[in-house]
Amino acid sequence: MRKQINYINEINRLRKEKNAIILAHYYQTGDIQDIADFIGDSLALSQKAAENDADIILFAGVKFMAETAKILAPDKKVLLPDMNAGCSLADSCRAEDFEKFIRENPGRTIITYVNTTAEIKALSDICCTSSNAVDIVNSLPNEEKIIFAPDRNLGNYVQKITGRDIVVWNGTCHVHEEFSIESIIKLKTQHPEAKVIVHPECELPVRMVADFIGSTSALLQFVKNDKSVTYIVATEPGIIYQMKKGEPEKSFIPAPPKDSTCGCSECNFMKLITIEKIYNCLRSEKPEIIIDDNIIKEGLKPIKRMLDISGKKGK
Numbered sequence: 001m002r003k004q005i006n007y008i009n010e011i012n013r014l015r016k017e018k019n020a021i022i023l024a025h026y027y028q029t030g031d032i033q034d035i036a037d038f039i040g041d042s043l044a045l046s047q048k049a050a051e052n053d054a055d056i057i058l059f060a061g062v063k064f065m066a067e068t069a070k071i072l073a074p075d076k077k078v079l080l081p082d083m084n085a086g087c088s089l090a091d092s093c094r095a096e097d098f099e100k101f102i103r104e105n106p107g108r109t110i111i112t113y114v115n116t117t118a119e120i121k122a123l124s125d126i127c128c129t130s131s132n133a134v135d136i137v138n139s140l141p142n143e144e145k146i147i148f149a150p151d152r153n154l155g156n157y158v159q160k161i162t163g164r165d166i167v168v169w170n171g172t173c174h175v176h177e178e179f180s181i182e183s184i185i186k187l188k189t190q191h192p193e194a195k196v197i198v199h200p201e202c203e204l205p206v207r208m209v210a211d212f213i214g215s216t217s218a219l220l221q222f223v224k225n226d227k228s229v230t231y232i233v234a235t236e237p238g239i240i241y242q243m244k245k246g247e248p249e250k251s252f253i254p255a256p257p258k259d260s261t262c263g264c265s266e267c268n269f270m271k272l273i274t275i276e277k278i279y280n281c282l283r284s285e286k287p288e289i290i291i292d293d294n295i296i297k298e299g300l301k302p303i304k305r306m307l308d309i310s311g312k313k314g315k
């Protein structure tokens with residue numbers, strides 16, 4: 001009979017032995033969030049990747065996040081347990097199409113959401129995340145015209161708040177464009193006391209019924225400080241694990257997708273990562289993120305610029 005592996009014990013042993021840290025995004029499953037050395041939104045995870053003493057960073061998240069970590073820490077080994085953990089939003093913006101878009105919209109500062117490939121970052125002036133997109137745009141002089149890519153919903157949201165001249169790339173995330181406004185309204189009728197909390201990647205009708213709009217960490221902070229007891233949560237439901245952990249007496253209802261027969265409010269890319277894959281990846285130190293030196297050099301500039309602006313804002 002084959003001996004059962006205790007994955008958690010083995011992961012703990014290996015990370016100590018190899019001086020590795022596990023960084024996990026809030027959209028990971030609860031068991032992975034529980035074993036992570038650090039859990040965060042994409043901004044906090046990139047800040048942590050830039051500052052830690054580990055030799056190995058294992059990323060429990062998606063490829064663009066692991067690539068950002070590699071760009072920030074090129075001397076460390078960065079591992080992603082499943083290389084198929086991509087992102088539909090990053091996929092919606094290919095380098096050759098984006099170069100054409102930049103040529104068609106000359107003279108604009110290029111701001112890209114970190115949900116992009118390393119090649120797109122290398123074409124950008126500044127990166128942003130959903131936590132700091134408004135601050136990044138506001139940090140630029142008023143007359144500066146902007147290209148924002150790849151998420152059209154976050155781009156339109158930032159444009160509305162800042163009132164700036166922004167041309168927005170037409171990309172979306174398959175999770176956040178799937179929420180059904182009709183089902184959210186129906187839920188709100190059934191739970192009139194509930195607050196609707198929404199990630200800015202959601203479409204306009206969903207953002208219009210929101211009591212609060214924010215990044216994953218902003219949503220977590222909101223439910224912590226707010227006095228309500230019930231929330232309809234319009235983002236990937238992995239975040240609800242941390243919400244429940246922090247506020248066990250409150251109720252969190254995941255916003256339903258348009259197609260009630262699918263599990264499409266879950267990010268199938270995020271959910272490719274499992275405890276077993278984390279163990280195998282730590283053990284074999286594969287798959288490893290490898291990025292061309294020149295892309296690292298060019299990609300670092302917009303990420304560093306973002307971290308500097310966010311650092312000055314104390315975020």
Ligand code: 13P
Pocket residue numbers: 040041042043115129130131173201214215216217
């Ligand atoms: P955050 O910036 O809130 O972590 O969101 C990342 C993401 O992938 C949203 O879909």
Ligand code: SF4
Pocket residue numbers: 062086087088089090115173174175176236267268269270
């Ligand atoms: Fe990409 Fe959407 Fe998944 Fe976030 S939730 S990683 S934007 S596909």
